[in-house]
Amino acid sequence: MPEGYSRRNFLKLSAALLAGGAAIASPDKARAIGYVSPKGGAITEVKGYCPFCQVRCTYKARVQDGKILSVTGDKDNHWTGGAMCPKGMSILELMNSPFRITEPMYHEPDGSWRRITYQEAVDMVVERMKAVRDKYGAKAGNRVALTMPLWDCLESEIAALMTLRTVGSVQAMPPGETCVSTASNMLGLMLGVNSGSTQVDDLPKAETLVLWGANVNDLYPPYTRWLKAAHDSGTKLIYVDPRRTRTSIWCDRQLRPQPGTDGVLALGAIRYILEKGAYDEERARFQIEDFEELAPQTEKFTLDYVQSITKLSREEITSFYDALAASRKTIIWLGGSLSRQTNGIITARSIILLQALRDNLIGEGKGMLTFQSGKPGGGEELVEHYFGENNTPKMNFRRLRMAMSKKNLDILFLNSSYRRNPDALGVRKAIQNVPFVVHMGFFLDEESEVSTLFIPATFGPESQGCGYGNENQVAWREKIVQAPGSCVPAWQFYRDIGLKLDPERYPNFKDPEEICRMLQAEVPSWKGITMERMRKSSTVTWPLYAEGEEERKGTVFTEGKLLTPTGKMVVMDRVFGGIDRWDYPKGHPAGKDGKKDFPLILTQGKQLWHWQQTLTNFARSMAQFSNGRFVQVNPATAAELGLKQGDRVMLETTMGGIEGWVDITENVLPGAVFTPANCCRTTPLKENQSESICDILPNYWDRISAQHNCTGCRLRKI
Amino acid sequence: MARYVMVIDSEKCMDCKACIIACQQRNQVPYGFYRNWVHETDSKNSPCGFKFQPGACMHCDDPSCVRACPTGATWKSKDGTVEIDRSRCIGCGSCIKACPYHARFRHPVTGTADKCDYCHGSTPGQTPACVAVCPMHCRIFGDADDPSSEVSKVLAARKAVHIVPLGSGAKPTLTYLDVTTPSELPAASTTSYPVEAIRPLSKGVTWVGGLVLAALTGTFVRQLVKSSEKEDEEIAAETKAASSAETHDKEDNA
Numbered sequence: 001m002p003e004g005y006s007r008r009n010f011l012k013l014s015a016a017l018l019a020g021g022a023a024i025a026s027p028d029k030a031r032a033i034g035y036v037s038p039k040g041g042a043i044t045e046v047k048g049y050c051p052f053c054q055v056r057c058t059y060k061a062r063v064q065d066g067k068i069l070s071v072t073g074d075k076d077n078h079w080t081g082g083a084m085c086p087k088g089m090s091i092l093e094l095m096n097s098p099f100r101i102t103e104p105m106y107h108e109p110d111g112s113w114r115r116i117t118y119q120e121a122v123d124m125v126v127e128r129m130k131a132v133r134d135k136y137g138a139k140a141g142n143r144v145a146l147t148m149p150l151w152d153c154l155e156s157e158i159a160a161l162m163t164l165r166t167v168g169s170v171q172a173m174p175p176g177e178t179c180v181s182t183a184s185n186m187l188g189l190m191l192g193v194n195s196g197s198t199q200v201d202d203l204p205k206a207e208t209l210v211l212w213g214a215n216v217n218d219l220y221p222p223y224t225r226w227l228k229a230a231h232d233s234g235t236k237l238i239y240v241d242p243r244r245t246r247t248s249i250w251c252d253r254q255l256r257p258q259p260g261t262d263g264v265l266a267l268g269a270i271r272y273i274l275e276k277g278a279y280d281e282e283r284a285r286f287q288i289e290d291f292e293e294l295a296p297q298t299e300k301f302t303l304d305y306v307q308s309i310t311k312l313s314r315e316e317i318t319s320f321y322d323a324l325a326a327s328r329k330t331i332i333w334l335g336g337s338l339s340r341q342t343n344g345i346i347t348a349r350s351i352i353l354l355q356a357l358r359d360n361l362i363g364e365g366k367g368m369l370t371f372q373s374g375k376p377g378g379g380e381e382l383v384e385h386y387f388g389e390n391n392t393p394k395m396n397f398r399r400l401r402m403a404m405s406k407k408n409l410d411i412l413f414l415n416s417s418y419r420r421n422p423d424a425l426g427v428r429k430a431i432q433n434v435p436f437v438v439h440m441g442f443f444l445d446e447e448s449e450v451s452t453l454f455i456p457a458t459f460g461p462e463s464q465g466c467g468y469g470n471e472n473q474v475a476w477r478e479k480i481v482q483a484p485g486s487c488v489p490a491w492q493f494y495r496d497i498g499l500k501l502d503p504e505r506y507p508n509f510k511d512p513e514e515i516c517r518m519l520q521a522e523v524p525s526w527k528g529i530t531m532e533r534m535r536k537s538s539t540v541t542w543p544l545y546a547e548g549e550e551e552r553k554g555t556v557f558t559e560g561k562l563l564t565p566t567g568k569m570v571v572m573d574r575v576f577g578g579i580d581r582w583d584y585p586k587g588h589p590a591g592k593d594g595k596k597d598f599p600l601i602l603t604q605g606k607q608l609w610h611w612q613q614t615l616t617n618f619a620r621s622m623a624q625f626s627n628g629r630f631v632q633v634n635p636a637t638a639a640e641l642g643l644k645q646g647d648r649v650m651l652e653t654t655m656g657g658i659e660g661w662v663d664i665t666e667n668v669l670p671g672a673v674f675t676p677a678n679c680c681r682t683t684p685l686k687e688n689q690s691e692s693i694c695d696i697l698p699n700y701w702d703r704i705s706a707q708h709n710c711t712g713c714r715l716r717k718i
Numbered sequence: 719m720a721r722y723v724m725v726i727d728s729e730k731c732m733d734c735k736a737c738i739i740a741c742q743q744r745n746q747v748p749y750g751f752y753r754n755w756v757h758e759t760d761s762k763n764s765p766c767g768f769k770f771q772p773g774a775c776m777h778c779d780d781p782s783c784v785r786a787c788p789t790g791a792t793w794k795s796k797d798g799t800v801e802i803d804r805s806r807c808i809g810c811g812s813c814i815k816a817c818p819y820h821a822r823f824r825h826p827v828t829g830t831a832d833k834c835d836y837c838h839g840s841t842p843g844q845t846p847a848c849v850a851v852c853p854m855h856c857r858i859f860g861d862a863d864d865p866s867s868e869v870s871k872v873l874a875a876r877k878a879v880h881i882v883p884l885g886s887g888a889k890p891t892l893t894y895l896d897v898t899t900p901s902e903l904p905a906a907s908t909t910s911y912p913v914e915a916i917r918p919l920s921k922g923v924t925w926v927g928g929l930v931l932a933a934l935t936g937t938f939v940r941q942l943v944k945s946s947e948k949e950d951e952e953i954a955a956e957t958k959a960a961s962s963a964e965t966h967d968k969e970d971n972a
């Protein structure tokens with residue numbers, strides 16, 4: 001008999017059992033045992049920020065033993081008040097995703113991938129860059145290009161821009177080119193500031209807020225609190241959007257014009273206000289140089305005309321116009337979709353002129369907002385400090401695409417998704433003409449397919465750096481966790497290449513903090529953005545010209561006039577002409593070039609829990625709420641086409657078709673179709689799988705960038 | 719003693735689902751399982767075509783889940799929380815079936831019942847994740863007995879609405895403000911037969927357990943009283959017997 005069974009031991013055992021039993025019988029003591037027993041070292045809180053939209057929510061990460069347990073919105077952040085949206089929280093999952101690629105790879109000509117070391121990858125790029133520099137000399141600059149954004153931080157962007165300059169290139173494509181470029185260009189042209197002219201916390205000071213196509217709740221969920229703040233302080237919220245969305249919840253009223261007709265609604269408003277005399281001519285002339293052109297340019301936009309085009313009722317139109325005519329403080333927020341229609345230039349100009357006419361640009365509770373409301377500058381100044389002034393003209397994406405198609409580009413650093421561009425398949429083909437494509441990314445996605453080299457990138461918490469967001473904010477984050485495998489932050493990759501190519505000019509920095517200090521030393525607008533200040537507060541507003549300087553609040557027109565060279569805007573523009581030649585967006589079924597075989601109006605846009613076509617499609621946490629490629633139609637349209645809820649259809653344009661399922665809802669107007677902008681083909685998560693919507697969107701040109709919304713389409717039951 | 723309550727202003731909810739992800743991440747709930755939710759109801763009156771109703775365990779005052787549990791692994795705590803002790807949960811699923819709100823699920827990793835615990839387990843003393851992350855501040859959490867708490871103030875100022883499934887005697891403490899859609903839930907399913915059958919059985923188990931415990935205590939006391947010398951003698955005798963047996967073995971082998 002083993003000794004363990006002696007009576008003495010039995011006694012000890014039974015005593016222990018009794019004590020344990022007593023503890024379990026008492027709930028309070030049981031709680032002390034712990035529901036989820038804490039294991040591991042002490043838990044600390046570290047600040048970080050979300051990489052996705054421009055709100056740039058800061059968060060506090062609970063970190064234990066070098067691992068993030070959870071993230072919670074940062075309560076001290078003035079702009080978010082501690083809110084976060086699901087997208088931002090998905091970062092936690094994406095960092096540890098089983099689908100993440102963590103080693104550099106070379107794409108063999110037969111399509112297979114060969115694992116290589118980080119050093120090999122860097123050497124390969126350096127060799128290619130040197131070859132281009134040797135072959136083309138001073139002309140090498142236009143043989144190398146880069147697409148932004150880099151998923152990382154401001155410092156990575158600066159490091160990449162400097163690497164381009166080692167071969168004389170300045171060809172970095174801004175990410176917003178297809179999203180908000182029309183609005184930013186028009187704001188720059190007419191106001192002298194290419195983003196919003198005020199800040200979102202000014203909304204409660206306005207009498208009226210017009211969300212003109214601006215679906216704030218779906219795009220910037222944490223900013224909904226500012227709509228609520230405005231609502232609670234008595235601001236009237238008017239939402240102009242053909243589609244009913246989450247934003248509708250917070251608005252006092254919604255106007256649902258036909259998609260693509262917003263310009264007519266704005267031009268009609270100018271005419272109405274002029275006719276009623278509801279403006280101060282002196283103030284209007286102070287802002288509009290050729291004020292006398294306004295009346296003849298808007299003459300044809302009578303109430304009847306507006307009604308016939310927008311299909312709104314007379315009463316809806318006049319009550320909207322009366323509200324605009326009476327409001328002494330109006331802020332207008334331009335939605336992204338306005339910029340995605342080829343008539344967006346006239347729409348944006350008309351809305352800005354409308355604000356000037358009513359003297360609603362300069363002053364508190366007045367102005368314009370967009371979905372790219374301010375990005376801190378200074379990065380290019382730093383690049384020029386080291387590499388001298390740049391005299392090469394920059395390409396836009398259209399020219400880049402042409403260069404690629406004609407095999408005039410040797411190296412492309414493909415950082416962002418090419419699928420954001422209309423005619424994505426055409427863009428893909430063009431990229432395939434580039435002999436050396438470097439893709440910094442996370443997953444084996446569509447971009448990897450067209451790349452020669454895959455470099456595994458890092459997520460925010462894996463490197464320090466500062467991010468920039470709306471309201472010109474700068475947010476600092478520390479490195480929280482170690483990146484897996486051979487993942488490197490973009491600043492490190494571009495630095496390692498740059499130092500080998502041009503060790504004399506390329507500054508040798510060891511981390512983003514050092515670049516930040518360089519900014520503070522060399523760029524006047526960064527003087528006051530010290531490390532201490534960034535570390536202490538959630539966000540800091542750029543620019544700050546001196547240490548301790550107070551951050552700007554509210555309008556950018558602090559001098560009481562517009563920031564254009566003349567302090568004024570014009571109705572008759574030298575390049576864009578007048579505003580009277582309004583027309584439907586190109587490809588619109590009701591427009592001149594509308595095709596009768598494609599009678600429905602196709603609109604597409606973001607969904608709350610997805611960031612474009614990229615990372616979030618690889619997150620299970622987001623897939624929980626995804627419905628794949630749904631195609632929303634009005635019940636009347638569905639009845640006409642004999643479609644039932646859930647039917648499989650081909651959504652077809654003149655460019656081709658993609659498969660989806662029918663969701664019947666009153667939220668879209670009869671004759672219109674809405675489908676989400678996200679979804680990708682390469683995600684392993686079925687819920688997010690679909691061909692890109694941009695595959696079937698035509699590449700129309702609005703003189704600024706490629707646009708595609710409101711093109712004609714049809715649904716074919718399959 | 720605090721009396722914790724969650725209050726929800728559902729009219730403010732825009733269904734962003736941040737509360738759901740925040741909860742899953744904070745409490746290690748695998749994606750696809752939920753401690754909280756946002757119900758969507760078609761509504762012609764809503765500007766966006768839907769009414770949204772965030773929810774979670776109602777932390778009922780007379781919880782049917784507690785009544786259904788055969789092992790006493792779940793109980794209504796004095797601070798208002800309906801608690802689960804994972805170590806006592808046998809994963810039978812009775813409580814999951816008994817909850818008319820479908821607030822419970824079987825955790826695929828632990829195999830035990832799981833539900834909202836106001837984040838007590840993961841982050842004791844901190845604001846629950848769903849409350850902290852909500853952009854609209856729809857969810858308010860705090861001590862209803864503390865007159866200075868936000869919960870008390872909002873409960874004093876606005877109409878409290880509880881949703882009780884038809885035919886259910888649930889006394890939920892999770893409170894909606896003024897109005898919420900839907901205002902009632904479908905009839906609650908009555909506790910199923912197997913669970914009803916388990917109840918007398920579990921009572922029997924409790925009695926048998928009690929008797930065993932009493933016997934054990936008796937033995938324990940007896941052992942305390944009984945002289946340990948006697949026991950030592952017995953052990954010595956046993957050892958002796960064992961060693962002599964070993965000798966026999968050796969002889970046999972030889």
